[in-house]
Amino acid sequence: MPLLWGRLLPGGVLVLLAALALSAPIYEAAWGIDPNAVDLSQRYGQPSLTHPLGTDELGRDLVARLLRGGRVSLSVGLVAALMATAIGTMIGLLAGYFGGKLDALLMRLTDSVIALPLLPLLIVLAAVDLTKLGVPAAIAQSEDVSLYRIVIITGLASWTTVARLVRGETLALREREFVLAAIGQGAGAFRVMFVHIFPNALTPIIVAATLSVGNVILFESVLSFLGLGIQPPIASWGNMLTHAQETIWSAPALAIYPGVLILIVVANCNLLGDRLRDSLDPRSVGR
């Protein structure tokens, strides 16, 4: 069954990576390692029994850092992509179903978000002092805040593709007779949108969501690389790259491992998206 394996491979790779990331505490317990513990006597350690892939510039175990970083990168990617999909689906459904002025308004909003110079905006957003926005200090100053911040920022920036896609699907679906039949049964606008139109648009939405996971992970690593994303000591593949850039010639492994992992995850997300499109869309040929 080489064909089936080829189709399942991208999903399998992603599941395997997620399982590895989830098993980080097991690894840490087995080797007796704290991923954030600094040991300056062990800087740039070579691979050994105690540190299978060696240590980084602060003497932290590289395997533990990669696993922890994978947890962050994958979960940020997943949650932000879900958020972007939810926002995009809502906006696309409303614009496509009601049409007219609301459609024009929402689509100009979408165009504006696409046209925004994203990176400068994100740099500004990432620098916002949350306590001034009324976020409780306990949350605003906790270690995890950079995590929430980046999920929200990337989610708010990447819903546009899904919104345009869902609007297009909705425009086509609302002309179908079963929508007229549902309205004829007394169904209200929101029932028609969510019970009748949304399930019919689910296939392209799933494909778009899968594709956006890869984009979001890439985005997260760019932001973290620029020092605007996940803040140390929390590891993410993006900020591991940042710290590795100074030693790229003396200790290239520190840059290669997270870089290759980002490549593998993004490539497999895109492959999985394409495979899903091929197998879910009855119109696609050559299956």
Added chain:
Amino acid sequence: MTSLDPAAPTAEDEAVGATGAGMLLEVQGLEVTFPTTRGPLKAVDGVSYSIAAGQTLGVVGESGCGKSVAALAILGLLPPPGAVTAGQVLFAGADLVRLDRGALRRLRGDRLAMIFQDPLSALNPVVPIGDQVGETLVIHRQVAPSLARKEAAALLRRVGISDPDRRITEYPHQLSGGMRQRAVIAMAVACRPALLFADEPTTALDVTVQAQILDLLDELRADTGMAMQFISHNLAVVSRLADEVVVMYAGRIVERAPTNELFRHPAHPYTQALIDTVPVKGRRPLGSPPTKLASIPGQVADMRTAGPGCRFAARCPQAAYDCRAAEPPLREAGKNHWVACFRAAT
């Protein structure tokens, strides 16, 4: 009882009075207009009729005569930019044309229901049959979805679908054409509507299934006492179900009569021509050369450019000068028999 303007309220009031008071649905001077790039198109032009509780009205006419549009207009389902531009539709005392959207929505599916021509496109392909059939109950009776699914099974059994407990979990593509139309009918009658609009419900089905569906509709009507507006281009089908028949041509009613009277004494040349086009089994003697099926020459007049006269005049074998000069009003040609033709005997 003649009037020069068929849409004038006085003539119509008399017409309604002639068929009896206490009507369930009274359509008076209904006019539906679609703005087009070549000017406004009146798809329905001053149509008046009424349906008593428990009665079946057949509406016949060829494609594009406005029979479906009239039904959609009554239910407030006109596709934009089409709109009702004149007239009123009285249902149980309320004017449906002027009712606000929420009130009309509460009537639809509950007191008024509609069956569409093609059951496959009228069913949502990704929602299980049970959920779709039970949806009306969820909307209008506030039944919990799980309970509605059980009700749906009972309804499916009622419309003659075997093994309904399995069917409610299946999707439209897993059902045969006849079963799908039965499911659509179950959906429409779930809340026991007072009036059911059936828009060519048998056209997409094969002939043997057609007969079963017609029997089912007649049975449901007898059971629930609902009235029906049965829209079709098929005279044979209409003659089987309808108590009264309205014949439409180019957006106007040309003849209205009780079913038997209409088929026995068609007064309008269009109705006569329509009845002649129905193929009759055994009309041709065995071994004789095949005769061509009868047809009506010409095409339906463009409603935007039509002159002042009778719209059928261009295709009418009996048309004379006066037919092209003025619109013939609906006048009485017999008991409860109304016809819009100068040539018809009265």
